[in-house]
Amino acid sequence: MLEFVNFYLIPGLVLGSIYALGAIGVTMLFGILRFAHFAHGDLMSLGAYVALSFVAGIGFPTILALPFAMVIVALASVGIDRAFYRPFRKGPTIIVVIASFGVALMIRSLIQLFWGVEITSYVQGIQRPLVLFDSLRIAERHLWIIALTCVFVVAMHLFLTRSRLGKGMRAMSDDADLARVTGINTRAVIAWTWLIGGGMAAAGGVFLAMDTQLNPSIGWNAILPIFAAAVLGGIGKPYGAIVGGLVIGLAEELSNYPWFGFDPLLSPGYKSGVAFGIMVLMLIFRPSGLFRGRVL
Amino acid sequence: MSLLEARDLTGGYGGMDILKGLSMTIEAGAVTVIIGANGAGKSTAMKALFGLVRLNQGSVHFDGADITGAEPETLVRRGMAYVPQERNVFPNLTVEENLEMGAYTINGDLRPRLARVYDLFAILKEKRRQPAGELSGGQRQMVAVGRAMMMDPKLLMLDEPTAGLSPRVMDEMFDSVLAINDLGVGILMVEQNARQALAVADKGYVLASGSVRFEDSGAALLANPEVSESFLGG
Numbered sequence: 418m419l420e421f422v423n424f425y426l427i428p429g430l431v432l433g434s435i436y437a438l439g440a441i442g443v444t445m446l447f448g449i450l451r452f453a454h455f456a457h458g459d460l461m462s463l464g465a466y467v468a469l470s471f472v473a474g475i476g477f478p479t480i481l482a483l484p485f486a487m488v489i490v491a492l493a494s495v496g497i498d499r500a501f502y503r504p505f506r507k508g509p510t511i512i513v514v515i516a517s518f519g520v521a522l523m524i525r526s527l528i529q530l531f532w533g534v535e536i537t538s539y540v541q542g543i544q545r546p547l548v549l550f551d552s553l554r555i556a557e558r559h560l561w562i563i564a565l566t567c568v569f570v571v572a573m574h575l576f577l578t579r580s581r582l583g584k585g586m587r588a589m590s591d592d593a594d595l596a597r598v599t600g601i602n603t604r605a606v607i608a609w610t611w612l613i614g615g616g617m618a619a620a621g622g623v624f625l626a627m628d629t630q631l632n633p634s635i636g637w638n639a640i641l642p643i644f645a646a647a648v649l650g651g652i653g654k655p656y657g658a659i660v661g662g663l664v665i666g667l668a669e670e671l672s673n674y675p676w677f678g679f680d681p682l683l684s685p686g687y688k689s690g691v692a693f694g695i696m697v698l699m700l701i702f703r704p705s706g707l708f709r710g711r712v713l
Numbered sequence: 714m715s716l717l718e719a720r721d722l723t724g725g726y727g728g729m730d731i732l733k734g735l736s737m738t739i740e741a742g743a744v745t746v747i748i749g750a751n752g753a754g755k756s757t758a759m760k761a762l763f764g765l766v767r768l769n770q771g772s773v774h775f776d777g778a779d780i781t782g783a784e785p786e787t788l789v790r791r792g793m794a795y796v797p798q799e800r801n802v803f804p805n806l807t808v809e810e811n812l813e814m815g816a817y818t819i820n821g822d823l824r825p826r827l828a829r830v831y832d833l834f835a836i837l838k839e840k841r842r843q844p845a846g847e848l849s850g851g852q853r854q855m856v857a858v859g860r861a862m863m864m865d866p867k868l869l870m871l872d873e874p875t876a877g878l879s880p881r882v883m884d885e886m887f888d889s890v891l892a893i894n895d896l897g898v899g900i901l902m903v904e905q906n907a908r909q910a911l912a913v914a915d916k917g918y919v920l921a922s923g924s925v926r927f928e929d930s931g932a933a934l935l936a937n938p939e940v941s942e943s944f945l946g947g
Contacts, residue, residue: 587803595797598785600864602786
């Protein structure tokens with residue numbers, strides 16, 4: 418039982434939190450701008466590497482580097498939107514989607530150029546896990562990841578339900594044309610969606626790098642489960658993205674648990690297949706997702 | 714001076730011109746009605762006044778300023794409010810959030826504005842925490858009109874406010890529109906129930922193929938045999 422909690426449930430929650438942070442941005446951007454942002458994983462990578470500069474360069478603890486990475490990537494996201502997506506917004510959506518592929522490649526190449534291609538990590542050496550109640554082993558970084566994700570989710574909920582801008586964001590996600598004729602400042606809403614989506618992505622990227630190691634493809638490799646989480650939760654639904662992220666993260670980890678006998682149910686090599694499988698099943702049987710989002 | 718003056722509007726969507734030299738004058742505080750056959754360009758004319766149509770030619774002046782091609786956000790600030798015909802509420806937002814969106818450009822306390830809308834449509838106060846998507850057609854229309862009233866506009870533009878409503882709800886909606894007009898708000902309405910609309914109109918425009926065929930007081934248009942025969946079903 419404790420083995421299940423320590424080695425499957427907690428890692429599943431951690432991975433789920435990371436996917437949720439990525440999927441929030443993907444789903445909000447889709448809701449408002451109607452395009453699948455394929456560079457979102459690479460925004461996560463960028464966040465992870467910006468934090469690395471603060472950790473390795475200045476000597477900040479990782480958690481202190483996190484807010485800097487979030488702000489920098491948030492601003493970079495707005496810049497990327499202005500430079501590469503906004504000029505194509507009036508045309509067919511597919512142009513923006515392809516542009517986001519290009520941006521993904523650009524970010525990854527820039528990371529390789531500035532930070533190198535080697536695998537690295539924030540902290541060298543072995544980190545001992547905390548032991549709670551004599552037997553519950555949880556790594557300190559995992560505690561941080563889960564706790565901070567909860568903080569971000571609550572903050573986002575308050576923002577979306579209490580602030581004028583957050584309500585405007587939900588309104589625009591409901592009906593962008595109506596939002597415009599109603600007098601909502603749609604440009605500001607779009608900019609703030611990028612700020613929040615980019616900031617959350619950076620946090621997800623830093624958490625992913627804390628949990629494993631940094632490499633320039635770290636975020637790109639997470640884009641499939643993140644899209645799966647967004648589809649599972651319902652496209653355009655931020656709360657759905659959170660639930661979807663947690664479900665996908667847990668499903669990936671729990672699929673390796675020896676449910677029957679002593680062998681893992683599914684070999685760890687097939688982890689990413691789990692997310693893909695869930696996404697395909699959802700698209701076939703319930704394309705609006707758990708939270709009745711938009712049908713792609 | 715008139716509240717709104719549109720001169721020689723020509724334009725449409727894509728490459729097609731739907732409006733062909735349309736001119737209109739709207740007086741402050743008046744009820745103005747646009748009628749015409751399907752495809753005459755009624756809705757397009759209203760959208761053109763609100764800057765939602767590509768114009769090749771013509772100009773729109775509102776309250777002393779040239780607003781040709783201005784952004785909706787600017788127009789809302791200046792005192793215009795537009796309620797589209799379909800999909801005119803945010804279904805996932807609550808009734809109250811929908812109303813708040815109408816005053817998006819306002820910094821500060823919205824409660825007095827909300828209270829005024831709830832005075833007009835008492836049922837909305839009861840339902841204020843309910844998502845607008847769950848309301849009946851008539852109540853949604855109230856939300857849409859209420860949202861437009863949040864900025865206390867000088868001109869309220871309604872694109873077929875009674876479309877798809879049952880006769881009883883339709884009468885209620887007409888009464889609400891007149892009640893709003895009594896507050897001093899000018900009304901511009903596109904209506905398919907031409908007789909009922911002209912009966913309350915200070916001024917009516919009859920559109921045909923993208924330009925004005927007749928313009929006169931509502932009563933005069935109702936009495937005009939030519940209008941009656943061609944546009945009011947005899």
